[in-house]
Amino acid sequence: MKTVAIIGAGIGGLATAIRLVAKGYLVDVFEKESYPGGKLAELRVGGFRFDLGPSLFTHPERVDDLFRLLGEDSADYFQYNRLSTLCRYFWPDGTQLNAPANPKEFAYESRRALNVDTASISEYLLAAGKLYTLASPVFFDQPFPSVKALMSPAGRLLIKNFISLDPLFSLHQRSMLAFKDPKMAQLFDRYAAIFGSNPFRAPAALKIAAHLQHHSGLFFPEDGMYSIARQLADLALRHGVRFHYNSLIQRVNRNIEGNHITGVRLLGRNLDYDLVVSDIDINSFYRHGMVDYRSPLPGRLQRAETSAIIFYWGISGVHVGLDLHNVLFAANPEEEYRYLYKLKKICPDPTLDLYISSKSVPKDAPAGYENWIIMVNTPADIGQNWDQGITRLREIVLKKINDLLGIDLNGKIVFEHIDSPPTIARRTGSWRGALYGSTYNSRISAFIRHPNRRSKINGLYFTGGSVHPGGGIPLCLASAKIVADLIEEKEG
Numbered sequence: 001m002k003t004v005a006i007i008g009a010g011i012g013g014l015a016t017a018i019r020l021v022a023k024g025y026l027v028d029v030f031e032k033e034s035y036p037g038g039k040l041a042e043l044r045v046g047g048f049r050f051d052l053g054p055s056l057f058t059h060p061e062r063v064d065d066l067f068r069l070l071g072e073d074s075a076d077y078f079q080y081n082r083l084s085t086l087c088r089y090f091w092p093d094g095t096q097l098n099a100p101a102n103p104k105e106f107a108y109e110s111r112r113a114l115n116v117d118t119a120s121i122s123e124y125l126l127a128a129g130k131l132y133t134l135a136s137p138v139f140f141d142q143p144f145p146s147v148k149a150l151m152s153p154a155g156r157l158l159i160k161n162f163i164s165l166d167p168l169f170s171l172h173q174r175s176m177l178a179f180k181d182p183k184m185a186q187l188f189d190r191y192a193a194i195f196g197s198n199p200f201r202a203p204a205a206l207k208i209a210a211h212l213q214h215h216s217g218l219f220f221p222e223d224g225m226y227s228i229a230r231q232l233a234d235l236a237l238r239h240g241v242r243f244h245y246n247s248l249i250q251r252v253n254r255n256i257e258g259n260h261i262t263g264v265r266l267l268g269r270n271l272d273y274d275l276v277v278s279d280i281d282i283n284s285f286y287r288h289g290m291v292d293y294r295s296p297l298p299g300r301l302q303r304a305e306t307s308a309i310i311f312y313w314g315i316s317g318v319h320v321g322l323d324l325h326n327v328l329f330a331a332n333p334e335e336e337y338r339y340l341y342k343l344k345k346i347c348p349d350p351t352l353d354l355y356i357s358s359k360s361v362p363k364d365a366p367a368g369y370e371n372w373i374i375m376v377n378t379p380a381d382i383g384q385n386w387d388q389g390i391t392r393l394r395e396i397v398l399k400k401i402n403d404l405l406g407i408d409l410n411g412k413i414v415f416e417h418i419d420s421p422p423t424i425a426r427r428t429g430s431w432r433g434a435l436y437g438s439t440y441n442s443r444i445s446a447f448i449r450h451p452n453r454r455s456k457i458n459g460l461y462f463t464g465g466s467v468h469p470g471g472g473i474p475l476c477l478a479s480a481k482i483v484a485d486l487i488e489e490k491e492g
Contacts, residue, residue: 010039012465055373123178127166172200311372335347356371467479
């Protein structure tokens, strides 16, 4: 049997381990932390539980597939429910919109709250669905960019219908053309944030994120988001994957003459493996010299642009006007993105993402309390004064919550933990604390993401959110399948 070392136990690494052990490989996973999950982690304190990572869960069938591969039923270990409400939106002028998951109900509520024509919403979502059907077999299910992917039946169909990618417009331009309403455009522009991108620069093709939620559905695990990582790690463990926690790999070894990977180095010892799969941030991988590769950094490495300041608050009281997912919009979105991407500063009036898992999992907070997670997108860490920024931003957040929600949190915060770009970088290994890896802030971003295999180094593969096809749980799971299939094709 061939042996594989996987560096990092993030979602991509866990899923790759499961797929490879199902193919008969001997798999060892090395993780620098004491727990699996990577960015998908949790914090438990004083009766509160907080997810320290993604809060959006789409395409749960990708998780179910991993259990089926090993002859198990995910329902025996892992349950999740489809959400009836995607999000509640709040604007500074007092406008509110409750967004049902059902597309027709969403269109009706949008007409009621914003006077937006229901037909324009249906047409937008229909176009997003057609784009996803056309593009996903090429961009999400195959190694890309590659001649094989483009010459496949799906690739030829995509080339034939290239105009369906909407290549001439940014996401914001498409939103304004579709709705003619700044608030509805701001709502749909927010889907760019899922990819850590700027809707005023990102391609209109990112509208597929709207399809993923409005048509495919948004789900939530009964034990919270971290249960995804915990159950996948347990599944892998039951089927022979070996986990080595608190194990920081120093480098990947290779035979220079044969240009083939020979294993990894841990605590000054060389461990032999036939193959190595990296699940760590791709910028960190190269910049920390993880492999002896003497040429400049690959051209596909892009700037790590977007991080966040995240407030984890234990709040006294139960607030019936809020849901699991809530968004409090900025008054001027163009100015917000100018601060984020051009000035590299915290915007004085940012959009707030407010996530309260105790709305769906009551045990995540003591009775009579809620666990609030408030995320504000910020630039990545390039040396800003984050202590000063956090102090000022905290005041802004408290005021915005009071102004838009009518909730005065003074005296209600019984627990507080704060993450910032530097702490995110230390915990997750993300370069400069970038949460989303490379952005999609150009028309060609999807074509130049780092591939899952480097042809110049045999036996080395890449999975996870910082490489093809992108960030987020579904795409990390897709990258794992691409890597496992590549290994089967290239290594036998």
